[in-house]
Amino acid sequence: MAVNTLKPHQKELWGQPIGLYILFLTEMWERFSYYGMRALLVLYMTTSSLGDDARGSGLGWTSQEALALYGWYTMLVYVMSIPGGMIADKLIGQKKAVLYGAIILCIGHGVLILTDIWAFYTGLGLVILGVGLLKPNISTMVGGLYKEGDIRRDKGFSIFYIGINTGSLLATLVIGGVVAQWGWHAGFGLAGIVMVLGLINYIFGQKYLANVGDFVPSSKDENEVSYGKLYSKLLSSPKQLLIVGILLLASIYGWYTLEWGFGLLFMFLTAISALLIMIYKELDSQVFKDRFLVLLLSFIMVIIFWGAFEQAGGLMNLYTESKTDRVLFGWTIPTVMFQSLNAGFIIIFATVVAGFWAKRKLKGKEASSLLKMALGIIIMGFGFLFMVFAAMEFEKSGTSSMIWLVLAYLFHTIGELCISPVALSFITKLAPVKYASLMMGVYFAATGLGNKVAGLIGESASHYGEHAVFSGILIFTVIIGSLFILLLKPLKRLTHAAEDNERVME
Numbered sequence: 001m002a003v004n005t006l007k008p009h010q011k012e013l014w015g016q017p018i019g020l021y022i023l024f025l026t027e028m029w030e031r032f033s034y035y036g037m038r039a040l041l042v043l044y045m046t047t048s049s050l051g052d053d054a055r056g057s058g059l060g061w062t063s064q065e066a067l068a069l070y071g072w073y074t075m076l077v078y079v080m081s082i083p084g085g086m087i088a089d090k091l092i093g094q095k096k097a098v099l100y101g102a103i104i105l106c107i108g109h110g111v112l113i114l115t116d117i118w119a120f121y122t123g124l125g126l127v128i129l130g131v132g133l134l135k136p137n138i139s140t141m142v143g144g145l146y147k148e149g150d151i152r153r154d155k156g157f158s159i160f161y162i163g164i165n166t167g168s169l170l171a172t173l174v175i176g177g178v179v180a181q182w183g184w185h186a187g188f189g190l191a192g193i194v195m196v197l198g199l200i201n202y203i204f205g206q207k208y209l210a211n212v213g214d215f216v217p218s219s220k221d222e223n224e225v226s227y228g229k230l231y232s233k234l235l236s237s238p239k240q241l242l243i244v245g246i247l248l249l250a251s252i253y254g255w256y257t258l259e260w261g262f263g264l265l266f267m268f269l270t271a272i273s274a275l276l277i278m279i280y281k282e283l284d285s286q287v288f289k290d291r292f293l294v295l296l297l298s299f300i301m302v303i304i305f306w307g308a309f310e311q312a313g314g315l316m317n318l319y320t321e322s323k324t325d326r327v328l329f330g331w332t333i334p335t336v337m338f339q340s341l342n343a344g345f346i347i348i349f350a351t352v353v354a355g356f357w358a359k360r361k362l363k364g365k366e367a368s369s370l371l372k373m374a375l376g377i378i379i380m381g382f383g384f385l386f387m388v389f390a391a392m393e394f395e396k397s398g399t400s401s402m403i404w405l406v407l408a409y410l411f412h413t414i415g416e417l418c419i420s421p422v423a424l425s426f427i428t429k430l431a432p433v434k435y436a437s438l439m440m441g442v443y444f445a446a447t448g449l450g451n452k453v454a455g456l457i458g459e460s461a462s463h464y465g466e467h468a469v470f471s472g473i474l475i476f477t478v479i480i481g482s483l484f485i486l487l488l489k490p491l492k493r494l495t496h497a498a499e500d501n502e503r504v505m506e
Helices: 017-046 063-079 079-113 117-144 152-182 184-204 225-236 240-256 260-282 285-314 315-323 335-362 369-397 402-430 433-466 464-484 486-494
Strands: none
Touching: 017 063, 017 079, 017 117, 017 152, 017 184, 017 240, 017 315, 017 335, 063 079, 063 315, 079 117, 079 184, 117 402, 117 433, 117 464, 152 184, 152 225, 152 335, 184 335, 184 402, 225 260, 225 315, 240 260, 240 486, 260 285, 260 433, 285 315, 285 335, 285 369, 285 402, 285 433, 285 464, 285 486, 315 335, 315 369, 315 402, 315 433, 315 464, 335 402, 369 402, 369 464, 369 486, 402 433, 464 486
């Protein structure tokens, strides 16, 4: 009697490939390092440089200056996912890109232990480069664990998302105490240590990731088109060239009227837009073109969602520090610890929300990714209603209850669960295979643009006040989410039933 012995990469645990849990743990420790840094960044920059804070000297920046850098940093972390995706697609594959990104992150967090200002900027730069290589490609590898049409894919991404938020939860629970005891740079150092753990886990788990994320040379695919050739074809495409020319002129205008940083950003986005326009033109069927268009439209929701959501690390973080009563049973809760609410709620509700949508799908009810994402924006937007209440209470009494923050983070979390893991899965369903990593990079770049928008919105609070800013976010997100729900049917038609044949795979 023959006995079938499964190879390591074919084995499953709790109904999912073991490789998912290797990527889960790698991402968990990477996110610990990132979210630990994110929670400290604005507070560190706004802490006095005179050494009169128990946590040590900060940079002594104003809130507006700190939120401006916060916006640039968190944006660039994700925008670098585009070249990171290209490098994986064209040169080294996703598997090696994740490895090299993890190594660079370890070095970056190590540099941040130093107290010199050059080390601060250098460390941030290395973290940006490392995340740019790791983030889009590890998500693409998760999608590569599943066959086409496997209904486990969405749940797999939700489990993976729990890994992200477990890292965030651990970071925000632990790192505040570390900083209180040993200072800011000890917190930065802890982020580096856990990143080393993630690297070790990834290296020793390679046997469970066989045939996932390996580099396939373009010579093996006669239909493969290089990005260079796409750009060269732009010169012989009048309509596309005109659009790119207009975007380039707008970038130059932005350089001179705003500042050089925005000019460079606009030029970079023009280059990416040119590439996306040419990819759309080169797609060889209307089905692929329509799906590509829907994918790009979904990125509008991504930008708007993160532009509102990322107030958590900026404006809401500062609001918690200075305007919230954080005393509970005589103990003052560290500001950083409030960041753990989002991660904790995700761990509690992630599988519940994913299971709700999966059961709804199997019953034949509306459960498309586009609906989930639109509802996610609306639900998250209503979280700012509680921040409006908090601002109103502060205006009356000079302080506000922490319960408003708890409720805001709860609604933000439910909204996030409806959009973020769903969007990751949506890309792997609709993106052309040979551009999968690039489109994952574009998704994270959209997330990055949302982060920059968040920084700009946070800066505006110094002029308009938190009450006006929170109210504006609430109204705008509800309007945008409702608009996409109204457009749901025509948008679904353009996906050409990409999600209609999902089932339980044997």
